[in-house]
Amino acid sequence: MSAHTLLAEAGCHIQHDCAFPAPGLNSFDFKPLFSIGSFDFTKPMLLAIIAMLIVVGFFWAAFNKPKLVPGRLQLVGEIGYTFVARSIAREVIGKKGDKYVPFLTSIFFFVWFMNIMSIIPVAQFPPTSRFAFPVALAALVFITYMYLTFKTHGFRKGIKNLVWIEGLPKPLVPLIVVLEFIQNVITRPFTLAVRLWANMFAGHMLIVMFSVASWYLLTPSALAAVAGGSFALAVFMTAFELLIQFLQAYIFTLLASIYIQGALEEGH
Amino acid sequence: MMAFLAEEGAQNPLIPDTAELVVGLLCFFIVFGILGKKLLPNIQKTLAERHDAIEGGLERAEKAQAEANRTLEEYKAQLAEARHEAARITEQAREQGAQIITEMREEGQRQRDAIIAAGHAQIEADRRQVTVALRQEVGRIATDLASKVVGESLQDTARQSRVVDRFLDGLEDSAASAEAAR
Numbered sequence: 001m002s003a004h005t006l007l008a009e010a011g012c013h014i015q016h017d018c019a020f021p022a023p024g025l026n027s028f029d030f031k032p033l034f035s036i037g038s039f040d041f042t043k044p045m046l047l048a049i050i051a052m053l054i055v056v057g058f059f060w061a062a063f064n065k066p067k068l069v070p071g072r073l074q075l076v077g078e079i080g081y082t083f084v085a086r087s088i089a090r091e092v093i094g095k096k097g098d099k100y101v102p103f104l105t106s107i108f109f110f111v112w113f114m115n116i117m118s119i120i121p122v123a124q125f126p127p128t129s130r131f132a133f134p135v136a137l138a139a140l141v142f143i144t145y146m147y148l149t150f151k152t153h154g155f156r157k158g159i160k161n162l163v164w165i166e167g168l169p170k171p172l173v174p175l176i177v178v179l180e181f182i183q184n185v186i187t188r189p190f191t192l193a194v195r196l197w198a199n200m201f202a203g204h205m206l207i208v209m210f211s212v213a214s215w216y217l218l219t220p221s222a223l224a225a226v227a228g229g230s231f232a233l234a235v236f237m238t239a240f241e242l243l244i245q246f247l248q249a250y251i252f253t254l255l256a257s258i259y260i261q262g263a264l265e266e267g268h
Numbered sequence: 269m270m271a272f273l274a275e276e277g278a279q280n281p282l283i284p285d286t287a288e289l290v291v292g293l294l295c296f297f298i299v300f301g302i303l304g305k306k307l308l309p310n311i312q313k314t315l316a317e318r319h320d321a322i323e324g325g326l327e328r329a330e331k332a333q334a335e336a337n338r339t340l341e342e343y344k345a346q347l348a349e350a351r352h353e354a355a356r357i358t359e360q361a362r363e364q365g366a367q368i369i370t371e372m373r374e375e376g377q378r379q380r381d382a383i384i385a386a387g388h389a390q391i392e393a394d395r396r397q398v399t400v401a402l403r404q405e406v407g408r409i410a411t412d413l414a415s416k417v418v419g420e421s422l423q424d425t426a427r428q429s430r431v432v433d434r435f436l437d438g439l440e441d442s443a444a445s446a447e448a449a450r
Binding site for chain 2: 051055194
């Protein structure tokens with residue numbers, strides 16, 4: 001919720017004969033904070049930059065001068081790093097995945113911190129609920145996927161790797177080739193971006209919804225109970241979002257590593 | 269589809285905003301650049317060093333243990349071999365001893381047989397000599413006796429020897445028949 005929508009909604013109340021200001025797509029559009037020519041700098045961009053600064057700052061503080069016996073900050077950083085390196089890269093790709101750990105770690109923490117912006121007071125908006133951010137990252141993952149496929153197998157075998165499944169009955173081959181192509185080349189990058197975006201979008205929408213409703217319904221009447229319930233739900237959703245934010249960052253990174261693994265392996 | 273999306277304009281959430289796309293990519297590249305080029309290699313090195321410091325000690329201890337075990341095995345093997353060798357030598361000595369005893373026994377037997385044979389030969393020779401001497405002596409005594417009894421000389425050697433020989437042959441025959449009867 002941006003400051004201006006919050007003010008507008010704060011002014012609207014059930015006692016003032018004002019219809020419920022249901023949050024919609026307008027909750028995700030922001031007036032530019034400032035403009036340079038045709039370039040509008042908006043709040044999601046600012047939050048993405050802040051998320052970037054936090055990730056870089058945190059890891060800088062943790063890993064700039066790493067010690068054999070780690071301090072507290074370094075220990076936390078190491079837990080994060082080994083989580084990606086072991087539970088994602090090693091688990092999915094294997095030993096060959098060590099090369100991609102920096103890429104996966106960057107994706108995981110950048111996405112996660114952008115997601116967390118959703119419940120940070122004042123920020124209270126996940127940049128990943130603006131489609132452009134997931135698209136940017138999914139595009140990078142997709143480019144990596146394609147690059148590795150053709151680099152590992154060459155052009156002909158690379159194409160085969162994308163569309164072919166061994167041991168199919170002959171009549172099924174054309175159908176499966178088309179389906180595999182659609183799945184690997186079109187659906188994968190699209191769903192990768194949409195999954196993250198839609199989750200963060202819906203989560204933010206729910207929190208806004210319950211927050212607005214709890215204020216809108218707050219009256220010295222029986223409705224106050226409903227307002228209280230709504231507020232409790234807003235709090236619950238915030239806590240729930242904390243989990244979703246981590247989970248979506250994890251899933252995004254996991255899928256990225258699965259695609260990389262698919263590109264490196266013979267067949268799939 | 270595209271027309272529908274275009275109609276929605278800025279309101280369509282599925283059309284990525286170009287400026288945001290650029291900002292998002294830039295932010296990611298900064299994160300990736302700093303983490304990938306500097307910070308993560310840093311921590312990788314540290315983790316490897318720590319692994320070496322902790323596991324290295326364990327590995328060294330394990331190596332020493334393995335070395336000790338190997339030495340023990342070698343020692344045991346050598347010991348077993350030495351025992352085996354000793355047993356083999358003992359056995360060999362025993363066999364050799366037995367062989368020597370057998371040989372010596374055989375040699376003794378052979379010598380004894382030779383001595384006995386030599387003794388027998390000697391006795392036989394002596395007996396013959398004695399027999400011849402005795403025969404002559406008995407002959408002479410007998411003729412002397414006979415001449416004294418008869419009162420005449422029985423010096424005719426030819427007759428004398430024939431009579432004595434006949435007598436003695438008769439004696440030998442009776443001795444031989446007595447021998448056979450016994």
